[in-house]
Amino acid sequence: MSLALQNIIRSHQITQQSALRFEPESVEFAQDPYATYELLRGQSKPFYFEAADIWLLSRYEAVDAAARHPKLVRSLQSFMTIDEVAAITRRANWHNMPNHSRFVQTSLLDSDGDVHFRLRLIVLRELSKNFVLKVKPTIQAYVDTLVEQTLERQEIDFIADLAAHVPGHIIGNILGVPDEDCPQLRLWSEDVVQFFDVGRTQQHKQLAERATTEFYLYLKDLIADRKRHPKNDLVSTLLQAQIAGELNETELISTCMLILMAGHGSTIDVLGTGMYALIKHPQELQRLRQQPQHLATAVQEMFRYDSPLPFFHRYASEDVVLMGQEFPKGTKFGLLYGSANRDASQFTEPDRFDISRQPNRHIAFGRGAHLCLGNHLSRLDMEVIFSRLIERTRNIEMMGTEPKYKGGLSIRGLETLSLRFTAK
Ligand code: HEM
Structure with missing residues (x-):
């Protein structure tokens, strides 16, 4: 097809699609993105979101295929020259962010091909299911203390007083950060991800x-300290890998930052929305109390029902065809994991919260080359917390008005969640 014809079709499609209002920064979208996602899934072609110059994929099948597509990549570097990338980043006004560009925008998540594979393997062996099971007793002990403190207070903001204390502390411990510095990690992580x-x-x-x-x-x-006094923590292990020539210092630092940033806010958010889902579905909460064997599927359902990281991007590293439409090299796509997870073509009654849903092949952790490396850890955190809370309480009820969701397309989480616990 000629370029001119492609442009005519594209502008016709954009005119047709402009009838669909897509305002991810609006309060309405924050409170209920699912109505908009349903409209998006109703479109037979990807939706062009002009404000961000990005083509959105919302159907399960399309998102799944895109996440696994070998020609859809995370980084511009994998198909552009250094000068082309520099020109784009200058236009996007990133040039005044030297450390963020060096350590955050070029992490293993934002790499592809050989570099990605090399870095991913190093982290994979550290965050494997077996490794995570080894840290379970430490997580359990920390959560038990936190839950007991919560029950003493009876009324809390579940987000600020409980959820926010968990992932930063656990990931900090895994990295080797002393307990007293973990709250600071949380603040850094929150500011660093504002950019996205x-x-x-x-x-x-x-x-x-x-x-x-x-x-x-x-x-x-911290790294200088571990050089002098190695310990049994992730920073020491990554340092050993650096000494063995498996990664360089920039990659070591950016990997530590990524692990914290990827796992901190997302786990807080899904703890909050997961708890909210149980409260809004009291029969499911009751069922979980009576049949705790559903804990693992209940946690998976929490990830599906309100996916905490509902949107990730990809670039076409060469011309591609998606949903029957041709796209030139360089096109940016948005993979709406949160929408795919409510697609009726994949899930029976997708808007129903069902703690024993099976099968539940949700895409909350992505798919393919960039599949989340923290999925075992975050599910374990959730299982430990919910099982303890359910064991130790007779009743959990919501106080005050309905909670507000944080805004934007990239995250899904509650700002606050006021709860009253009645201990057993
Ligand atoms: C709580 C919920 C979490 C959710 C919903 C989540 C979701 C995701 C998703 C969707 C991706 C793929 C991104 C893409 O497709 O471009 C991803 C990647 C990643 N996640 Fe998670 N994540 C969570 C927790 C964690 C935790 C706790 C850690 C680490 C301790 C972690 C570490 C990573 C890393 C390192 C990657 C990059 C993998 C790669 O590029 O190969 N995540 N995560």
């Missing part, structure tokens, strides 16, 4: 750069 939302402002970029710099200096000191 489509609605980011100049202020978000400044915050992200400052937090990255502070985090970098902290990790540099």
Whole structure:
């Protein structure tokens, strides 16, 4: 097909699609993205979101295929020259973020091919299912103490007073960060990821750069300490890998940052939305109390029902055809994992929260080359917390008005969730 014809078809399609209002920064979208996702899935072609110059894929089959497509990649570097990438990043005004560009925008998540494979293998062996089971007693002990403190208070904001204390602490411990520094990790992580939302402002970029710099200096000191006094932690293991020539210092630091950033906010968010789903479906909560053998499937359902990271991007590294439409090399796609997980063509009654749903092949952890490396750890965190809370309480009820969701396309989580616990 000629380029001119492709352009005519594309502009016709965009005109038709403009009838569909897509406003991911709106309050309405934050409260209920699923109505919009359903409209998107109703389109027979990918939806062009002009404000971000990105083509959105919303159906399960299309998102699944895109996540596994060998020609759809995470990084511009894999199909552009250094000068072309530099020109694009300058246009996007990233040039004033040296540390964020060096350590965050070029992590293993944002690499492809051989580099990605090499770095992924190093992390894979550290966050394997077996490794994670070994840290279970430490997680359990920490969660038990936290839950007991919560029950003493009876009324809490589940997000700030409980969920927010869990993943940063656990990932910090795995990395080798002392307990007293874990709260700071959480703050850095939150500022660093502000950069990734489509609605980011100049202020978000400044915050992200400052937090990255502070985090970098902290990790540099920690690494220097582990050089002198190796310990049984991830920083020491990655350092050994660096000494063995498996990765360089920049990659070591960016991998530590990625592990924290990927796992911190997402786990807090799914703890909150998972708890909210149980409260909004009291029969399912009751069923879980009576049949705790459903815990693992209940946790999987929480990931499907309100996926905490509902959107990731890919670039076409060469011309591709998706959903019967041709796209030129360089096209950017948005993979709406959150929408795919509510697609009726894959899930029976997708809007129903069912703690024993099986099969449940959700895509909350992605698919293919970039499949989440923290999926065992985050599911374990969830299982430990929910099982303890259910064992130790007679009743959990929501206080006040309905909670508000955080805004934007990239994350799904509650701002607050006021709860009252009645201990057994
Ligand atoms: C709590 C919920 C979590 C969710 C929903 C989640 C989701 C995801 C998704 C969807 C991806 C793939 C991104 C893409 O397709 O481009 C991903 C990648 C990744 N996740 Fe997670 N994640 C979670 C927790 C964690 C945790 C706890 C860690 C680490 C401790 C972690 C580490 C990573 C890493 C390192 C990658 C990059 C993998 C690669 O590029 O090969 N995640 N995550």
